[in-house]
Amino acid sequence: MxxxxxxxxxxxxxxxxxxxxxxxxxxxxxxLVAGWPLVRTIYFAFTDANLSDIGSYSFIGFANFLEYYEGEWFGLLVDTDWWRAVWNTLWFTVISVSIETVLGLVVALTLNAHFPGRGVLRAAILIPWAIPTIVSAKMWGWMLHDQFGILNDILLSLGLIAKPVAWTASPDTAMWAVIMVDVWKTTPFMALLILAALQILPSDCYEAAKVDGIHPVRVFFRVTLPLIRPALMVAIIFRALDALRIFDLIYVLTSNSRDTMSMSVYARQQLVDFQEVGYGSAAATALFLIIAVLIALTLTFGKVRLGEDVR
Missing domain, CATH: 1.20.5 (Single alpha-helices involved in coiled-coils or other helix-helix interfaces)
Structure with missing residues (x-):
């Protein structure tokens, strides 16, 4: 050598x-902060621990997940409320992240253009994202109230509805109300990440396309979108991670309603309301595994490298 x-x-x-x-x-x-609580939660998932006496519990194996007893199956994997919570969470994630991605892309492209007051608008667009989730959820809870909410008042004044609508209490509108609030709050986050990718794109390609007279729509799909794809996928993954573990927004707006209950709300209900630490830990462990598998599949089939540079 x-x-x-x-x-x-x-x-x-x-x-x-x-x-x-x-x-x-x-x-x-x-x-210490994340690893130990996670290991502790997974351990409790295999016990019959109860919140009333957390120091006294027995190891029961996979009984919290699935157990056959006296001709019937019991456990998390046959709990219809759990699978409804899984469906609610996945539905919320797919719809909200899809809408936020499209709107975030539109906002980012707009803010990337040169026009007077662009800096002020960039700062203003981040206000919904900067507001704490609990605060924005309570604010929207009042606005969506069926008796004194401003949204019903506006729609009644315009003649779009005949009577006040209980947006967060009705099974037909509760989930859509939660999605609407989430889109309002989190679209700026998507726009910010996409805008950062747009800011570092090379200008040579666009100048050449302009000289050649290529239509801007074609330039977007053939040049811009492929170049920002790594950053866009990272933004989608980050947002999907946040959406899959959603708790505070749903809990504040709709509490323990079965129509909107997410996996995190279900785990909290079992752990705190029912004081079943073992069963609640099993739900939390299942939530962790579901998120890990979905993200692994996204990274694998989406061929995403989190460290990939945008060129």
């Missing part, structure tokens, strides 16, 4: 050691 190659190898090792020195404190903190 030449002296130059040996020096390069030693430099690489030094950089790796430095990287681990900087990362080690963060890894330790994550292990």
């Amino acid at each position: 030449s002296m130059q190659a040996a020096n390069a190898t030693e430099l690489t090792r030094a950089r790796v050691r430095s990287a681990w020195m900087f990362l080690l404190p963060m890894i330790v903190v994550l292990a």
Whole structure:
């Protein structure tokens, strides 16, 4: 091995050691703050722990997930309320993330253009995202109220509805009301990530397309969209992760309603309301596994590299 190659190898090792020195404190903190509670939750999923006496429990294996007893099946995997919560969560995730992606793309393309007041508009568009979820949920809860909500008042004034609608209480509108509020709040997040990708795109391609007289719509689908695809997929994955574990928005707007109950709300109900720590931990563990599998499939079949640069 030449002296130059040996020096390069030693430099690489030094950089790796430095990287681990900087990362080690963060890894330790994550292990304590996130890793230990996760391991503890998974462990409790295989016990009969109860919140009234958390120190006294027995190991019961997979009984919280599935158990055959006296001719009947019991457990999380045969609980219709659980599978309804799974369906609600997946439905909410697909619809809300799809709408937010399209609207976020439109907003990002608009903010990427040059026009007076662009900086002020960029700052204003982030206000819904900056408001804490609990605050925005309570605010929209009042606006959507069937008796004194401003939304019903506006629609009644315009003659679009004949009587007040209980947006968050009716099974027909509750989930759509939650989706509407989530889209209002989270679209700026998608727009911000997409705008960041648009800002670093090379201008040469667009100048050449303009000289050639190519239609802007064709330029978008043939040039812009392929170039921002890695950043767009990362934004979708981040947003989907957040949507799959949604709790606060649904709980504040609709509480424990079966029509909108998410997997997180279901786990909380079992853990706190019913005080079944073991069963609630089983639901939380199943939620973790579902999210992990869905994200792994997205990364695999979407061929997404989270570290990929936009070129």
